[in-house]
Amino acid sequence: MTTMFFQPSLHIVKPYALMDLDDTLFQTQRKINAWHLPTAAPEDLVCASVNKQGEPLSFMSQRQAAFFNWLLASTELIVVTARDRHEIKRVKLPFDSWQILTHGAVILSPNGEPLGTWQQHMYDALLPLQDKLAQLSAVFTKHAQSASSHLVFTAHRDRFGRGSAHQDLTIYLAIKHGQKDHQALAALAEKLPTLIRGFETDFYIHVNANNLAILPHAVHKRHAVQFLLAQHLDAQRPSFGFGDSLADLPFLQLLDWYGMPNHGQMHDNISR
Numbered sequence: 499m500t501t502m503f504f505q506p507s508l509h510i511v512k513p514y515a516l517m518d519l520d521d522t523l524f525q526t527q528r529k530i531n532a533w534h535l536p537t538a539a540p541e542d543l544v545c546a547s548v549n550k551q552g553e554p555l556s557f558m559s560q561r562q563a564a565f566f567n568w569l570l571a572s573t574e575l576i577v578v579t580a581r582d583r584h585e586i587k588r589v590k591l592p593f594d595s596w597q598i599l600t601h602g603a604v605i606l607s608p609n610g611e612p613l614g615t616w617q618q619h620m621y622d623a624l625l626p627l628q629d630k631l632a633q634l635s636a637v638f639t640k641h642a643q644s645a646s647s648h649l650v651f652t653a654h655r656d657r658f659g660r661g662s663a664h665q666d667l668t669i670y671l672a673i674k675h676g677q678k679d680h681q682a683l684a685a686l687a688e689k690l691p692t693l694i695r696g697f698e699t700d701f702y703i704h705v706n707a708n709n710l711a712i713l714p715h716a717v718h719k720r721h722a723v724q725f726l727l728a729q730h731l732d733a734q735r736p737s738f739g740f741g742d743s744l745a746d747l748p749f750l751q752l753l754d755w756y757g758m759p760n761h762g763q764m765h766d767n768i769s770r
Contacts, residue, residue, distance in 0.1 A: 511734075511735055511736070512572065512573050512574050512735070513572075513573050513574070513735060513736040513737060513738060513754075514573065514574050514576055514731060514735055514736070514737040514738075514753075515569050515573035515574065515575050515576065515737075515738060515739060515740075516576045516578050516598075516723060516737060516738075516739035516749070516750075516753060517569070517575060517576070517577060517578060517739055517740055517741075518578055518579060518739075518740060518741035518742060518743065518746050519577060519579045519581065519589060520547075520556065520579070520580070520581070520742075521742040521743070521759070521761075521762050522740050522741055522742045522746075522758075522759055522762070523546070523558065523562055523565070523566055523591075523740075524546035524547065524556045524557055524558045524562060525556055525557070526555060526556050526557075527543075527557065529761075530543075530557065530559070533761040535559045535561075535562075535761070536559065536561060537559045537560035537561045538557075538559035538560075542559065542560045543557040543558070543559065544557060544558040544559075544560075544562075544563045545557055545590060546558050546589060546590060546591055547588050547589045547590060548588050548590060549588070550588070555588070566591065570592065574595050574735075575593065575595060576595050576596045576597070576598065576726075577593055577595075577596075577597040577598060577599070578598045578602075578719050578722075578723060578739070578741070578746075578749060579597075579598070579599060580600065580601050580709075580711070580745075581599060581600070582599055582600040582604070582654050582656065582669075583599060583600070583604060583606075583656060586599055594608060595608050596608060596726060596730070596731075598719060598722045598723060598726065600654060600656065600669055600670075600717070601669075601670060601711070601713055601717050601718065601719060601745075602717055602718050602719040602720070602721050602722035602723070602749075603620050603624075603656065603669045603670070603717045603722075604616075604617075604620075604656055605722055605725070605726065613730075614660060615729075616722070616725060617658050617659065617660065618658070618659060618660050619725075620658050620669075620716070620717075621658035621659040621660075621665070621667065623714065623716035623717075624658060624667045624668070624669060624714065624716065624717075625665075625667065627700055627714050628667060628668060630694055630696075630700060630701075631653070631668040631671065631714075632668070633694055634671055634693065634694060634712060635651075635653050635668070635671060637693055638651040638671065638673060639651060648675050648676035648677050648679065648682070649673055649674070649675060649676070649686075650673065650674040650675070650676055651671070651672070651673050652671070652672045652673075652674075653668050653671055653672075654668070654669045654670050654671070654672060655667060655668050655669060656669060669713075669714075669717060670711055670712060670713040670714065670717055671711070671712040672709065672710070672711050672712075673686070673709075673710040673711075673712075674708050674709060674710070675708055678708045680707055680708060683705055683708065683709075683710045684705055686710065687703050687705045687710055690703055690712065700714060700715065701713060701714055701715065702715055704743075704744075704745045706743050706744070706745065706763050707763070718745075718748065718749075719745065719746065719748070719749040720748035720749040720751075720752065722749075723749040723752055723753075724749075724752055727752060736754050736755075737753040737754050737755075738753055738754060738755040738756060738757075739753045739755075739756050739757075740756065740757050740758060740759065741756075741758060741764065742758055742759055742761070742762030742763060742764055742765070743762065743763045743764060744763055744764055744767060746758075746764065747764060
């Protein structure tokens with residue numbers, strides 16, 4: 499066998515960078531303050547996303563902005579986020595490759611169109627769960643309307659299928675606490691499996707700070723990343739990624755290298 503030694507080359511193969519967004523590349527002012535991020539003086543912040551009214555909501559520090567600029571120049575940046583197709587439009591950053599949205603339920607091609615094969619796959623997986631998702635929605639809608647409740651409930655939906663079979667389907671349910679009581683959300687998460695029969699057979703729960711999500715097992719960032727790696731990305735190109743949440747870890751483990759910011763849920767769990 500001939501031994502081959504490394505030789506520097508001017509031919510650079512851009513790696514794929516599969517990146518979570520919120521709390522990985524940018525965050526709200528409240529979290530900037532809580533995490534004591536460096537280079538995050540108010541006059542240095544770069545607006546990364548806006549709210550529904552178009553007002554600045556999330557920001558990058560100067561270090562984060564420099565990191566993102568390096569990613570744009572040196573990698574093929576692929577978004578992997580819980581944000582849906584409406585929410586991603588409020589991110590004011592340039593993306594020109596694949597986008598994995600809504601916890602993996604939606605894959606957009608580089609031209610911005612939903613990937614048909616994945617849309618059909620998700621249609622087949624989500625359609626049988628619509629009645630159970632409707633039951634859960636009714637429970638949370640009623641609870642959220644209670645005068646003593648501080649829960650803010652949202653059902654995330656999108657269109658799936660092909661041709662005449664296109665249909666609006668509920669993908670997952672999200673709950674926030676109006677007073678950001680993280681312990682109340684954690685306690686609610688423990689009770690959820692008792693709400694409907696067979697809950698754990700069909701759904702899993704993800705809790706991160708003030709976000710609680712009830713998701714079908716078919717909806718996961720890992721599933722979408724695995725499909726993209728196998729069907730559409732060049733296996734000869736290296737891949738790496740970053741995420742802040744424990745829910746990001748399964749998709750990150752599919753990559754050649756992965757990491758996390760020095761703050762957030764995954765970092766806190768490792769530190770403990």
